[in-house]
Amino acid sequence: xxxxxxxxxxxxxxxxxxxxxxxxxxxxxxxxxxxxxxxxxxxxxxxxxxxxxxxxxxxxxxxxxxxxxxxxxxxxxxxxxxxxxxxxxxxxxxxxxxxxxxxxxxxxxxxxxxxxxxxxxxxxxxxxxxxxxxxxxxxxxxxxxxxxxxxxxxxxxxxxxxxxxxxxxxxxxxxxxxxxxxxxxxxxxxxxxxxxxxxxxxxxxxxxxxxxxxxxxxxxxxxxxxxxxxxxxxxxxxxxxxxxxxxxxxxxxxxxxxxxxxxxxxxxxxxxxxxxxxxxxxxxxxxxxxxxxxxxxxxxxxxxxxxxxxxxxxxxxxxxxxxxxxxxxxxxxxxxxxxxxxxxxxxxxxxxxxxxxxxxxxxxxxxxxxxxxxxxxxxxxxxxxxxxxxxxxxxxxxxxxxxxxxxxxxxxxxxxxxxxxxxxxxxxxxxxxxxxxx
Amino acid sequence: xxxxxxxxxxxxxxxxxxxxxxxxxxxxxxxxxxxxxxxxxxxxxxxxxxxxxxxxxxxxxxxxxxxxxxxxxxxxxxxxxxxxxxxxxxxxxxxxxxxxxxxxxxxxxxxxxxxxxxxxxxxxxxxxxxxxxxxxxxxxxxxxxxxxxxxxxxxxxxxxxxxxxxxxxxxxxxxxxxxxxxxxxxxxxxxxxxxxxxxxxxxxxxxxxxxxxxxxxxxxxxxxxxxxxxxxxxxxxxxxxxxxxxxxxxxxxxxxxxxxxxxxxxxxxxxxxxxxxxxxxxxxxxxxxxxxxxxxxxxxxxxxxxxxxxxxxxxxxxxxxxxxxxxxxxxxxxxxxxxxxxxxxxxxxxxxxxxxxxxxxxxxxxxxxxxxxxxxxxxxxxxxxxxxxxxxxxxxxxxxxxxxxxxxxxxxxxxxxxxxxxxxxxxxxxxxxxxxxx
Numbered sequence: 001x002x003x004x005x006x007x008x009x010x011x012x013x014x015x016x017x018x019x020x021x022x023x024x025x026x027x028x029x030x031x032x033x034x035x036x037x038x039x040x041x042x043x044x045x046x047x048x049x050x051x052x053x054x055x056x057x058x059x060x061x062x063x064x065x066x067x068x069x070x071x072x073x074x075x076x077x078x079x080x081x082x083x084x085x086x087x088x089x090x091x092x093x094x095x096x097x098x099x100x101x102x103x104x105x106x107x108x109x110x111x112x113x114x115x116x117x118x119x120x121x122x123x124x125x126x127x128x129x130x131x132x133x134x135x136x137x138x139x140x141x142x143x144x145x146x147x148x149x150x151x152x153x154x155x156x157x158x159x160x161x162x163x164x165x166x167x168x169x170x171x172x173x174x175x176x177x178x179x180x181x182x183x184x185x186x187x188x189x190x191x192x193x194x195x196x197x198x199x200x201x202x203x204x205x206x207x208x209x210x211x212x213x214x215x216x217x218x219x220x221x222x223x224x225x226x227x228x229x230x231x232x233x234x235x236x237x238x239x240x241x242x243x244x245x246x247x248x249x250x251x252x253x254x255x256x257x258x259x260x261x262x263x264x265x266x267x268x269x270x271x272x273x274x275x276x277x278x279x280x281x282x283x284x285x286x287x288x289x290x291x292x293x294x295x296x297x298x299x300x301x302x303x304x305x306x307x308x309x310x311x312x313x314x315x316x317x318x319x320x321x322x323x324x325x326x327x328x329x330x331x332x333x334x335x336x337x338x339x340x341x342x343x344x345x346x347x348x349x350x351x352x353x354x355x356x357x358x359x360x361x362x363x364x365x366x367x368x369x370x371x372x373x374x375x376x377x378x379x380x381x382x383x384x385x386x387x388x389x390x391x392x393x394x395x396x397x398x399x400x401x402x403x404x405x406x407x408x409x410x411x412x413x414x415x416x417x418x419x420x421x422x423x424x425x426x427x428x429x430x431x432x433x434x435x436x437x438x
Numbered sequence: 439x440x441x442x443x444x445x446x447x448x449x450x451x452x453x454x455x456x457x458x459x460x461x462x463x464x465x466x467x468x469x470x471x472x473x474x475x476x477x478x479x480x481x482x483x484x485x486x487x488x489x490x491x492x493x494x495x496x497x498x499x500x501x502x503x504x505x506x507x508x509x510x511x512x513x514x515x516x517x518x519x520x521x522x523x524x525x526x527x528x529x530x531x532x533x534x535x536x537x538x539x540x541x542x543x544x545x546x547x548x549x550x551x552x553x554x555x556x557x558x559x560x561x562x563x564x565x566x567x568x569x570x571x572x573x574x575x576x577x578x579x580x581x582x583x584x585x586x587x588x589x590x591x592x593x594x595x596x597x598x599x600x601x602x603x604x605x606x607x608x609x610x611x612x613x614x615x616x617x618x619x620x621x622x623x624x625x626x627x628x629x630x631x632x633x634x635x636x637x638x639x640x641x642x643x644x645x646x647x648x649x650x651x652x653x654x655x656x657x658x659x660x661x662x663x664x665x666x667x668x669x670x671x672x673x674x675x676x677x678x679x680x681x682x683x684x685x686x687x688x689x690x691x692x693x694x695x696x697x698x699x700x701x702x703x704x705x706x707x708x709x710x711x712x713x714x715x716x717x718x719x720x721x722x723x724x725x726x727x728x729x730x731x732x733x734x735x736x737x738x739x740x741x742x743x744x745x746x747x748x749x750x751x752x753x754x755x756x757x758x759x760x761x762x763x764x765x766x767x768x769x770x771x772x773x774x775x776x777x778x779x780x781x782x783x784x785x786x787x788x789x790x791x792x793x794x795x796x797x798x799x800x801x802x803x804x805x806x807x808x809x810x811x812x813x814x815x816x817x818x819x820x821x822x823x824x825x826x827x828x829x830x831x832x833x834x835x836x837x838x839x840x841x842x843x844x845x846x847x848x849x850x851x852x853x854x855x856x857x858x859x860x861x862x863x864x865x866x867x868x869x870x871x872x873x874x875x876x
Contacts, residue, residue, distance in 0.1 A: 143580070151463065293738060299713060310588045314585055317584075317588065328472055335470060339473065
């Protein structure tokens with residue numbers, strides 16, 4: 001049996017998971033490769049050689065130099081699982097120079113510096129695979145680049161950060177609020193000590209950047225993704241949304257329109273009848289709409305050793321199958337040949353048209369609704385759904401909840417400023433975008 | 439630009455959809471192929487040349503001889519969308535002899551005669567692609583064969599017949615019953631005049647056969663699939679299931695155990711908290727559980743011109759990319775090399791262990807429950823959930839609904855026979871398998 005030798009850079013959760021798969025499931029993988037090829041971890045780079053490793057990695061050869069692994073002539077494929085965008089990038093560049101296929105799970109690196117890396121890789125005819133960078137175990141990159149290749153993709157909308165989805169799910173329980181749920185998530189290991197990266201949507205923006213690029217055939221443009229986190233979502237909003245027939249999910253949305261592309265990550269009210277509204281806890285899911293296939297959805301665990309390593313090893317198998325394929329015949333890194341990418345104009349968030357959920361507190365209830373509706377009317381905003389309930393402090397005061405029609409965000413902002421200037425509206429207006437996902 | 443020429447056999451719904459995609463979305467597809475390859479429909483075989491076709495197919499060249507298309511030296515790839523297992527098979531065999539890659543959407547042909555076809559194709563190093571044969575637009579074959587290749591697949595469970603799912607969904611509405619809903623489905627074109635193929639599970643069994651084979655790496659064994667339709671499911675059962683926290687879905691289930699493989703299609707109670715329980719109407723969805731990735735789900739339209747042709751054209755793109763790949767490096771037709779398939783022992787349905795839902799009507803309520811539970815106890819069957827409600831005819835009579843623990847089907851059958859012999863149980867006992875899908 002021919003041996004393909006893997007150099008692992010990094011041996012944390014995903015690196016360990018990769019070794020576990022190649023320990024436990026190698027026979028099945030060999031059967032998939034016609035019984036003619038086997039995979040072997042040739043060398044592993046770790047940061048600290050003195051740390052103890054689990055028993056079943058005894059036979060692995062460790063070094064603390066990632067570059068040594070890349071340059072090891074016994075290594076055929078380089079698998080980068082270190083994270084970070086400095087050494088990881090240098091290692092991948094060196095692998096490309098040496099003509100070694102690369103697998104990486106590094107979403108930040110691909111989203112922020114993928115354009116250059118893929119250009120270099122194309123010049124050297126070296127494939128870079130990165131299924132594990134988006135939505136962990138869900139083969140969403142493969143679905144977008146290959147499974148739906150007959151389609152012009154119209155939009156993609158995903159729950160692509162498990163931490164955020166766990167928090168929003170837990171906030172549905174009576175009495176839960178954001179900061180308490182975040183603490184629980186941290187205690188359970190679902191959220192980092194510094195949760196910013198997940199909670200403020202940066203991680204989701206990395207993944208959305210990648211999905212948008214391969215969905216539409218546009219360059220990676222992380223810096224143009226509008227990003228809003230979930231820390232402003234309250235349990236009250238989740239309850240009101242539910243009453244109106246919606247769930248609040250933190251979505252990454254990429255869509256195509258005649259004016260350009262929209263790339264955004266923000267909390268979103270979606271109808272509870274849409275399947276993705278029922279995706280709870282740490283699970284991920286991505287909806288993809290194509291011009292011929294219609295709406296499809298891909299669901300699974302978005303993180304963890306087993307799921308993420310499942311994607312890494314699937315990439316390795318793909319690369320092994322493509323070793324003798326003419327480079328031009330391979331699936332291009334971004335799904336479209338680099339010289340086929342469209343110069344994409346990304347629409348500024350102010351120019352995006354969406355429906356909105358609004359919640360605010362009014363003093364002296366009587367007459368306020370007339371003022372509110374006349375301000376909204378001035379900006380051509382219609383109220384599609386309205387819910388009003390008395391304040392539990394004072395029956396004359398009320399909480400008003402409404403869902404508008406789709407309006408340009410700049411108009412909506414102007415209307416909100418006008419509303420907030422009313423004496424009878426107390427405090428800030430809570431506002432969350434609404435998307436029917438149809 | 440290099441041209442790859444397609445011979446279409448059949449120009450019904452899917453054939454027409456394929457032409458539509460190549461009319462409307464060819465530019466996007468060319469961009470995916472690095473701008474170096476284009477696709478062209480060279481010739482189309484139809485049954486009746488005198489039938490009028492839509493305007494935008496004017497430029498297509500038609501013939502009424504499928505074999506002429508296969509043998510046309512201008513045709514590079516043969517796309518079989520005729521259906522049937524006789525001429526379709528002959529055409530595919532001839533294409534293989536001529537070394538022409540084949541795409542087919544023919545689930546019956548693959549499920550019933552795929553073993554021979556794939557053997558012939560392997561001898562001639564000709565690829566056969568069949569993504570459209572299972573779950574229409576959902577790229578489930580690709581997910582199973584490639585996306586999850588790092589896993590030993592443990593089980594697959596799918597809603598893989600849209601007609602059946604539409605009927606079960608409509609039966610949730612008050613007052614609906616099977617025969618009326620079936621009539622509506624027929625009027626809407628969701629069900630055939632003779633609905634047997636869909637309603638009795640034969641279509642689902644074809645698709646399950648294919649999924650089981652590529653999930654586990656076992657030969658196609660359509661004849662061993664246990665198949666039970668939905669015509670015995672009543673609206674009452676659907677309501678009772680709901681009360682107990684379940685939905686009734688017509689599932690194709692393939693699972694692996696130490697004793698062998700289980701292949702079955704039957705109505706199934708599944709907890710309503712499992713995402714696939716929320717898949718309604720004509721939509722399809724497949725859950726796949728792998729030993730490393732855990733549970734994943736793939737959802738989308740399972741039929742129709744656009745979705746099915748989306749899968750056909752994606753297969754064509756894949757074949758084009760693989761034209762210069764060494765045959766041994768390609769993804770094997772069944773996901774595993776033919777000489778790597780396991781001799782699979784398929785467990786007889788009597789030996790399968792599952793939980794059951796039971797519903798029956800008892801006369802003279804008092805004392806019956808004791809008799810029922812003692813009979814169940816004799817067969818080591820525990821009642822996990824019990825619901826009893828008075829008959830609307832006679833308060834002494836009652837409907838009993840229960841869910842048991844998992845028991846061997848033969849024991850369960852014996853218990854049901856014993857129960858049915860009780861004087862106080864009136865009529866037949868309704869029984870539906872229960873699966874937690876965990």
